[in-house]
Amino acid sequence: MDNRNNTIAGWVLFAGICALGLTIGSGMLFASHDPHKPGYPIEDAEGGEGGGASAVPLPNLLAAADVAKGEAVFAKCAACHTINQGGANGIGPNLYATMGEPIGQGKAGFAFSDALKNVGGTWDFEKMDHWLTSPRKFANGTKMSFAGLSNPEDRANLIVYLNAQGSNLPLPAAEAAPATDAAAAPAAGAGKAAAPAEAAKGAEGAPAAPAEAKK
Numbered sequence: 118m119d120n121r122n123n124t125i126a127g128w129v130l131f132a133g134i135c136a137l138g139l140t141i142g143s144g145m146l147f148a149s150h151d152p153h154k155p156g157y158p159i160e161d162a163e164g165g166e167g168g169g170a171s172a173v174p175l176p177n178l179l180a181a182a183d184v185a186k187g188e189a190v191f192a193k194c195a196a197c198h199t200i201n202q203g204g205a206n207g208i209g210p211n212l213y214a215t216m217g218e219p220i221g222q223g224k225a226g227f228a229f230s231d232a233l234k235n236v237g238g239t240w241d242f243e244k245m246d247h248w249l250t251s252p253r254k255f256a257n258g259t260k261m262s263f264a265g266l267s268n269p270e271d272r273a274n275l276i277v278y279l280n281a282q283g284s285n286l287p288l289p290a291a292e293a294a295p296a297t298d299a300a301a302a303p304a305a306g307a308g309k310a311a312a313p314a315e316a317a318k319g320a321e322g323a324p325a326a327p328a329e330a331k332k
């Protein structure tokens with residue numbers, strides 16, 4: 118009886134070990150060979166460099182931009198550029214009143230690369246935004262060795278700062294749909310400021326209204 122019990126116990130134990138072994142074995146086999154999960158991340162086609170486009174149109178970003186914040190962003194440029202009127206050229210040209218100037222021609226005594234000289238046109242908001250997103254893509258072969266600013270708001274802030282240094286081009290009209298709040302804010306503010314005076318006039322004028330109505 119003892120013997121038989123031991124034998125049974127033995128088989129049960131053996132079966133258990135086999136089952137355990139199978140579980141571990143198959144786990145190892147299948148877990149590491151899941152064909153649906155690649156072991157490396159697949160990058161966005163647009164990801165990384167150059168993915169600086171914004172969902173918000175540039176005019177709307179500019180309308181909401183902040184000159185003081187742009188001045189802070191300019192710290193990244195100051196190693197190579199001065200921006201005060203009559204400031205010296207450094208590694209890069211002085212940038213006073215650059216907005217609105219012909220591209221790559223501006224500053225006396227600065228030798229622009231052919232790549233930038235040959236772009237043509239003048240520095241408008243759109244072109245400056247492209248240039249600051251990726252100088253190399255805007256003018257392949259430029260000697261401005263700056264990777265670019267990937268944040269659209271940083272660029273917009275910087276551009277209004279640049280514009281405020283001697284250029285003062287009128288900002289492009291903000292597009293109506295998505296960012297109306299930000300874009301319309303200054304106009305709405307002006308409207309509100311005028312409103313109380315209008316309202317007061319309206320009140321004074323009120324008695325005249327019935328006369329109008331009689332006609």
Ligand code: HEC
Nearest residue numbers: 193194197208209220221223229230233259260261262263
């Ligand atoms: C490492 C030095 C360096 C840095 C940093 C740098 N630039 Fe430049 N920048 C240059 C050089 C060099 C040129 C001339 C490029 C050429 O001729 O191809 C230039 C040209 C320019 C021009 C063209 C000027 C014109 O009259 O056409 C603008 C605008 C400009 N930079 C803006 C900026 C801004 C804004 C920043 C900061 C976000 C910046 N740069 C950062 C070196 C630099």
